[in-house]
Amino acid sequence: MVSSSSSYFLLFAAIFALSSWQAMASDPSPLQDLCVADNSSRVLVNGFVCKDPKVVTAEDFFLAAKLDMPRDTKISKVGSNVTLINVMKLPGLNTLGISLARIDYAPLGENPPHTHPRATEILTVLEGTLYVGFVTSNTDNKLFSKVLNKGDVFVFPQGLIHFQFNPNPYKPAIAIAALSSQNPGAITIANAVFGSKPMISDDVLAKGFQVEKKTVDWLQAQFWADNHN
DSSP, X not given: OOOHHHHHHHHHHHHHHXXXXXXXXXXXXXXXXXXXXXXXXXXXXXXXXXXXXXXXXXXXXXXXXXXTSOOOOTTSTTSEEEEEEOTTTOGGGTTSOOEEEEEEEOTTOEEEEEEOTTOOEEEEEEESOEEEEEEOOTTTOXXXXXXXXXXXXXXXXXXXEEEEEOOOSSOOEEEXXXXXXXXXXXXEHHHHHHSOSSOOOHHHHHHHHTSOHHHHHHHHTSOOOOOBO
């Protein structure tokens, strides 16, 4: 017969295992071979409803994304262009926990400090040179940075602020990134803080950044464009 102390221990262990799984999980694991997103469904779930497997075709797993073609970086104030292939563009990604992005950088262009709330990112440089890095959470706020050349790889942990910058004033750069979510999300720090709708009170931001309110007002008056497409 199992003692009461053993029962409590087993119960605690089971609860801990379940809570740890929830804490470590990113996208839900698939429970079948495929679950192609049904973008026409009006049912609201965490992710997308599965399309009827009987009507799934190879086209649901294919996208003529033309990722071999250079993107226009002149339309972005920060000199970069992010082409993200996520579940909204490729329905076959639903429940598979992965997405892909091509990033083009103009000379001296950057993908400014941002986070992916739902994904870890692994990036490889295809052309050019990039200065990249991420910052750990409070209270250390430690910067891990590296200069990457063609063929180099770098990892940005989930949720941490990170960036990529092309230090070459004459040549562009190209990178490909894989992300551990079908819909990783992106929060560009400057856009979120100074370009929110409605605006965050300048009293709050002046206090938080320890600057004068007129500096905050000037920053909020800028046009905070998105470099994703």
